[in-house]
Amino acid sequence: MGSRTFWGYAICMVFSMGTLYIFLSGAPLVAKTFGVGSAIAVGALMGLVPGAFILGSTFAGRFGKNYAPSMLMAGGRLLTLFGLSTGILLFSFGIHHVAAFFLPCAFVGLGNGLTMPAANAGVLSLRSDLSATALANATTVAGGAAIVSISGMFITAANAHWATIALMIGRRPHRAIINKGFFPP
Incomplete structure (x- = not known):
């Protein structure tokens, strides 16, 4: 409980999953506003995010041993920010299409696929018993729900x-968390 590094990993997990939860809550409404009426079509569009999560997790599993967890987490968060920023730019340039929302949101899955395994590995590296992992994951679910x-x-x-994309971008953890010793080099 007193470890700043633990809370750095846990906070990163909270905001990573919070992004996903915002997507899951807003995406069906976005699909509806674009006239996507079929539940199968909405499911396929929303499936881009977990598909990208699988790609990110596969990369993290294969190459994660070559990088510090903090590097994978930062890379994951940057990929997420890139995708969501692209979505906002497309919208601001008047490109209002279902693909202009769902394709940039796929980066949420890709970024979380890198972030979540690295953050869990970081928590486990601090304390190998399951109590730290359980606390981090309980914090993740509660924080994401909030x-x-x-x-x-x-x-x-x-x-x-x-609004869905802006909220996903707007709740990023501040850079000060990363720069104040929450994560090891």
Whole structure:
């Protein structure tokens, strides 16, 4: 409980999963606003994110031993930020299409696929028993639930496209967390 490094990993996990939870809550509404009526089509579009998560996790599993967990986590968060920023740019340039929302959101899955295994490995490296992992994961679920509950107050049918992406970007952990010794080199 007193380890700053533990809380660095846990906070990163909270915000990573919070991004996914915001996507899961806003994406069906976005699909509806674009006229995607079939549940199968909505499921296929939303499936881009877990598909990308599998790719990110595969990369983390194969090459993770060559990188520090903090590097994989930073890379994952940067990929997520890149994808979501691209989505906001497309929207701001007047590109209102279902693909202009769901393809950039696939980077959420890719980034989380890198981040979550690295963060879990980081937690385990601090304390190899399951109590630290259990606390980190309980914090992740509770924090993600709080994030999505708050974001639900802002996403409406009229603003679903940009609000969902903006909320996913807006709740990034501040760079100060990374620079204040929360993560080992």
